[in-house]
Amino acid sequence: MEQLIVVFAQKRNIGLTAIPYLAVIGDNKPIELLEHATPEHIRKDERRFTNDEKELINILSQISDQQLYRKFGREDSLRLFIDGLPGHKLLHSHILPFIDSVLFQAIKVLASSDVNAYYKDAAFGNLYNTDILNIPPLPAKALFYFMLKPEGLSYSLRILQEIPGQQAKEFSLKDREIGFICKRNAVIRIGNRIYYFDDIDHNKLKPFLDKYTIQVPSSRLDDYMKGFVANCIRTYEVIAEGFTIEESNDQPSPHLSLLKDLNLEPVVGLNFRYFNRVFLADNKASVFVDCIYKDGKYRFFRIRRDFGFEQAAVEKLHNLGLRRCGDALFKPVLEDEETGDARALARLAEWLRTNREKLEKEGFSINTEFEDRQIALDLPGLDIKSQEDNDWFDIHVSVRIGDFIIPFLKFRKNLIEGDPAYILPDGRLFLLPPEWFTRFSELFDYAKVEKDSIKLPRAHFSIMERVSSVNVNGHKSGENVVPVFPETSLPVGLNATLRPYQLEGYAWLNFLRENGYGGILADDMGLGKTLQTITMLLRIYQDDSGSVKRNEGSLPPSLIVMPTSLVHNWQAEFKKFAPALKIYNFTGGNRLRSKSIGRIFNHYHVVLTSYGILRNDIELLKHCSFHYFILDESQYVKNPSSKIYDAVKQVESRYRLSLTGTPIENSLTDLWAQMNLVNKGLLGSLAFFKRSFVQPITRQSDEEKELKLKKLIQPFLLRRRKEEVARDLPPLMEQTLYCDMTADQKSYYEKEKSGIRNTISKIFEAKDADQTKLLALQALTRLRQIANHPLMVDETYVGSSGKFEQIVDNLESIVSEGHNVLVFSSFVKDLEILERALKDRKLTYSMLTGATQERQKVIEEFNEKAPIFLISLKAGGVGLNLVKADYVFMLNPWWNPAAEAQAINRAHRIGQTRNVFVYRFISSDTIEEKIAKLQQRKTELADMFVNSNNPLSDLSKEEIMELLS
Structure with a gap:
């Protein structure tokens, strides 16, 4: 009956190889080889073969002539490739080692399968049943016998073959006819028996083919004992006479150190100490051998790795927030990788600072030296004191690091330049916690430094909150939602019913006014920015009884500037919603252009004018004082280099407000221009804003910068979309x-x-x-x-x-x-x-x-x-x-x-x-x-x-x- 067999035979120009055949085996007659078995046979009829047979076919197909030609050949044909193999430059360096590794894979499968293997002698034309090979299911072992005497060392090699259910067989190689099938992992054939080894190559066996014992003279003894003998004790079974072999059962101890990886980036290295040996955790060897010569005697200590203990130590590091970046190298788990040695080192130092106590409890020792300098792992303490002074927060900060108290301003340069490395008075390197760069970096972008204090404009209360971790003005820092403001009663005489979101906008406007801030009301067009503004102005000019009196000096008037086309609309809206307010229309060619115009304005509550007139009459208007200065459709003044922008900056008022449906009409610079008019300096200078926000956000899609900008402007910009608030609008x-x-x-x-x-x-x-x-x-x-x-x-x-x-x-x-x-x-x-x-x-x-x-x-x-x-x-x-x-x-x-x-x-x-x-x-x-x-x-x-x-x-x-x- 047709069956699969594997035939080991010599092939022209290649040497020993193995070929899977479909064959017919009969009694008392040569085996009939029908054809080579290939992966194509499996594709055509997969159920015909067992799993072992399919594995053997696929393994051995790799060393067929065709596959070797595909892998190594550069010749024009298969025949030229095979003919040229004897002189092929890759034959001994690549081709034969590849065939050797494939044959060893096949031997391992054959050892555990029911597939028969045969050895075909080149001297015979046919293959017979008697050519079958006996391949045991277990690998053979090399057993070394060492005998140390005063005159020197002698050793011999025996082969130990264990067979399940039978007595183990032990023999020497001398005086036997031995053929090598594989070399790297030795496979030998003695008659029809195969012996294969997992851990020894043919070079270590060859010396014992023609001798029982090898003698080592005393002159070479020490090198031999510490080299060859130690390696044999580590890898093979050894029987020793004249020296001792001891097992070390000491529990290892984990050790962490700061070092650089192959990319020269700072990382944490994990070592384990066994007995008197320390090695990186990426070493895969399971056994180590140390040789000690003392008092004329050699002692070997065999150290077996405790991989369970080591893996548990690695898991502890994972649980504390480290991830592998190499076999024995770790770094903190971060959403964004730090760039630069110092920033990455600061992350490692912060991790060690935070987890030092836990690590030491778990038995880890820590080396705090990095590139010949000790790293300070003291947890820093911050003492922050601040007080409000008119338009400023006056901030004093000191830092305690171990026994040192250092003024916080000493770290200003580090925070501005993003450099965490600071040398302490005792020479140790202190690495600023990465959290400081988030918490304090913006502080120096917008604050002024005077001697030992830091002065931050009150408009930056969100930065003050991050610095002090205390809420300012009831605002919750970092929330990217519209804050809830205290309800404010509506003014008497308002001829309108405000929708809920308009009430919220009105409360927000009062919040800004009560805290001395300017703002941008940026609701979608059609949501009633005009009505919310009129409501606030009516409240301002009412007394406690709710009546609006003639405005003759009690409060300066408020100025609203707008496109000319909207003046009529604003007049109509005031008349409709707040008729008690007196409105002065400062437009038209016949308007009064007198130096005493300010005294006339003071008889009114609100002055309306256009952007064009403001620009043309700024020399008059800049001498007037206004309570509120309101810019409607403020995108008209988005160009900081324009004359109208310059004119707007010259208007004097206690409060400023912008109204626009498009605070960013064309670019982020629009936002800076409008915010700078209502809260001067909030976003820094235009050059700073472009460098810090415009370029990173528009060119690099920097999400961190985008979030930072949102947090800066969020308290001062209120924007509601129609679909969010005006749900009663039709689709x-x-x-x-x-x-x-x-x-x-x-x-x-x-x-x-x-x-x-x-x-x-x-x-x-x-x-x-x-x-x-x-x-x-x-x-x-x-x-x-x-x-x-x-x-x-x-x-x-x-x-x-x-x-x-x-x-x-x-x-x-x-x-x-x-x-x-x-x-x-x-x-x-x-x-x-x-x-x-x-x-x-x-x-x-x-x-x-x-x-x-x-x-x-x-x-x-x-x-x-x-x-x-x-x-x-x-x-x-x-x-x-x-x-x-x-x-x-x-x-x-x-x-x-x-x-x-x-x-x-x-x-x-x-x-x-x-x-x-x-x-x-x-x-x-x-x-x-x-x-x-x-x-x-x-x-x-x-x-x-x-x-x-x-x-x-x-x-x-x-x-x-x-x-x-």
């Missing part, structure tokens, strides 16, 4: 409509794109970066216009626009169903082209652009009769309440998605009762699609895309060219 449905360009439009677009791409590429090579991006913006803007309608750039164009056809069709359909639509575009010319189409179809509309003279009349016209309102982004992005509309069309994607959100809020705001549908129109396969994708990527940072002047300034050359791909 906002948004959909993007992709419009195919007409054939004429597409041809025009592709031609322009090709030319622009070539032009920009040349510009990049010839211009400086800022000039390049400005020219690129102009070129890309032209493509945006063509994607809308080529008429925007070429009045001779006679074709149509796919987007415009779809927009007009949708407008006609929606209006016929009785709906009202706001149509926004960032291009006035866009609206003018649409206006002509509406006239052709006899659709009634209103239009608001920057050129509109009678703005309020146009708004009333829409609210009373026109179903369509065409609005340019700049003219109508803010300050409008157009809840009549239940559809919003966005004709083109804008560089700044925050402006898009503002536009939508003209209709989706408090007072809206119907579902609002927003349609964004994008021309397919154009730059508009690329802009939409970039918006999505950039809006993760507070709905911000690019900086204020050029939306391409943060993009690389590759990203700009990608827009044109």
